[in-house]
Amino acid sequence: MSDHSQVGPRSGPPGRLTVTSVSNERAKFMMRLSNPSFRRRTGCSLVEGVRLIGEALNSGADFVTAAYDGAAARSRPVRELVGRLERRGVEVWETSRGILRAVALTETPQGVVAAIRVRSSTESDVIEVAAGKVRESGDAMVALMDGVQDPGNAGTIVRSADAFGAACVVFAGPSADPYNPKVLRASMGSVFHVTCVSVGDASSVLVALRDAGFRVFYGDPRSPREVYRERLTGPIVLAVGNETAGVSEAVRHHGTGVCVPIRHGKAESLNAAMAFTAMAYEARRQRVFAL
DSSP: OOSGGGSOOOSSSOOOEEOOOTTSHHHHHHHHTTSHHHHHHHTEEEEESHHHHHHHHHTTOEEEEEEEETTGGGSHHHHHHHHHHHHTTOOEEEEOHHHHHHHOSSSSOOSEEEEEEOOOOOHHHHHHHHHHHHHHHSOOEEEEEESOOOHHHHHHHHHHHHHTTOSEEEEESSOOOTTOHHHHHHHTTGGGTSEEEEESOHHHHHHHHHHTTOEEEEEOTTOSSBGGGSOOOSSEEEEEEBTTTBSOHHHHHHSEEEBOOOOSSSOOOOOHHHHHHHHHHHHHHHHHHHO
């Protein structure tokens, strides 16, 4: 089983497999998903825990294989999730707690892990989804991460984008991989709810969005323009950059810098995820009160 094409859903109800060694090909496949280059080559990622796997199921994710700890299956949530996976036709195998810990990326896995095939989205998908949202409601929000490398921050931004109604999330430049398992966990499943796209450079997608009528705002703690004083209704892009370097010159060229004012306390600025959350909340607040 050298790649993901050799494991996956079977036709009809799958047999209940048992894996007793980490040298088993299924276990080795899952363990290799901790390697970014292996994830890119196979187009797969690892999802852990009852809630996250449940969100993946609800979103129609393409499952490759799944494993559960036989002892953990005594709990109703794990047992019910395993049943849902089997009814979907996913190959599911039982193993021990020790092997599951070797397969999982978290130190204390929640009794079940799964490998999924990553959805492949492109820059044109961003334009299509965003334009469709504008046609539907007259406005749209696109979130753009420009060099946000920390997977915890990236996942939190996806979660906030989902919570405040963003149509899609663009990972530009050297940003984290949307399907990095740590991003998946930090997003709490939101990566399955919004279109997430990786692009090499922000310029072309920003040009296309501006041509489609989108205004671009980016977080800049040094900007004199406070986000609460800007009009954030209508089609907009909200961008945040690397916490050290900020956004790239391409984003600055196409957008307007805004700050989240900090008037109380001694913190100099917010991290990328918190800054984006404040910006996205303000955009949603303006939309709600404009109704």
